[in-house]
Amino acid sequence: MEHVNAHKACNYYKKHQSLFLEGSFPRGVFCINEGMVKVFQRGDEGKEQIIHIAKAGEMVGFRSMFSETPYRVAAETLEESNICFISKDDFLNMMDSNPVLRNGIIKELSKELSDRADFITNMAQKSVRERLAFTMIILLEIYDKEPINLSREDLANFVGTATETLIRLLKDFKEEGIIEVHTRKISVLNKEKLFSIAGK
Amino acid sequence: MEHVNAHKACNYYKKHQSLFLEGSFPRGVFCINEGMVKVFQRGDEGKEQIIHIAKAGEMVGFRSMFSETPYRVAAETLEESNICFISKDDFLNMMDSNPVLRNGIIKELSKELSDRADFITNMAQKSVRERLAFTMIILLEIYDKEPINLSREDLANFVGTATETLIRLLKDFKEEGIIEVHTRKISVLNKEKLFSIAGK
């Protein structure tokens, strides 16, 4: 940990600031101290697909660090954030000399791999309504007790649907008493029902 | 390698034989010597979503080995195969003592993570026709020079569509001269066109 602290460079990031772009080469990892970051890909027509939303305590960007290939995803803050950067070399050294860290990383990679399998299956087999419920459950964990605070467009890009469709479904959820909306902030009133819609 | 050889247990598997099921606990990894294995998830209505097709030289099942949680995917041979099993303990020991192996594994995990991000974006943003083209490109690599030999159902479950829809699209591709079909075996005649349909 001393080693980490000696080598990390922490910075303040404002809202909608980019950490890295698709196509650029990874030079290190980003540790989120405070704030939130979306990890996404741009499809052929430029529409974003959000793959993951990382919150305080998570690391972003080590995925492609080991493969010496350019990023295929981009990352950007969703809100004001405090984020530290650890260079590739430092990080790899730490991993070599620290089995606990190493195992933690591998465990984390494995978990994400499983999460993405679920994501793929959901995308392939569920309706947008079901996917929205599923997504809200994920966001509920990410935002903890806070209301979900994402633009309609980001939310649509996470669910994988058109913004208009998402807005219509939010309206349905509101009418069904599942959520409460104050401008852009969404609070979940009936978690049970979300689970039952999401299926399983 | 000596160590590996001393501890692995190789077996012959016939077609459609299960390696592990969702919900079971990982006890080791499977190395495919010969043959092919599908890794899939069953959605709520039992429909399979194929996440990955592994061929000779690949390992299957180490993903959840580090997380001490049950498999969320299942694996099953697609054809007659020869597959070795290495127990969790042996494998973890090997990883601890062999940095080269270790880095290879992490690299592989990272690569799969990126592949799955692409998969998600494709699922979310592309038409079934485009996804079929994309899937055929992947299968082209897996089957190398051999014709693609998958049931229509498996193919549909990889693309993430209904079997009927897949069959109709295959017919289109056939009529457009992109593929040639002999009963269940599919040969690609026009790779270029596949790329242009898949987009990018």
Place this chain on the structure above:
DNA sequence: TTTGAAATATGATGAAGGTCATTTTTTCAA
């Protein structure tokens, strides 16, 4: 406080693709 731009919302429409029913072909074991 006004104002313009961005975000959100709503309506109309059509196409993509899922579902169900049925037929044809293939496979494989007796």
Place this chain on the structure above:
DNA sequence: TTGAAAAAATGACCTTCATCATATTTCAAA
């Protein structure tokens, strides 16, 4: 070789959801 079951193929229909157009609200800067 044949018969039954599984797989593949085709047709009809209908729901879901994307797209385009437009209206309304929110927000921040002047």
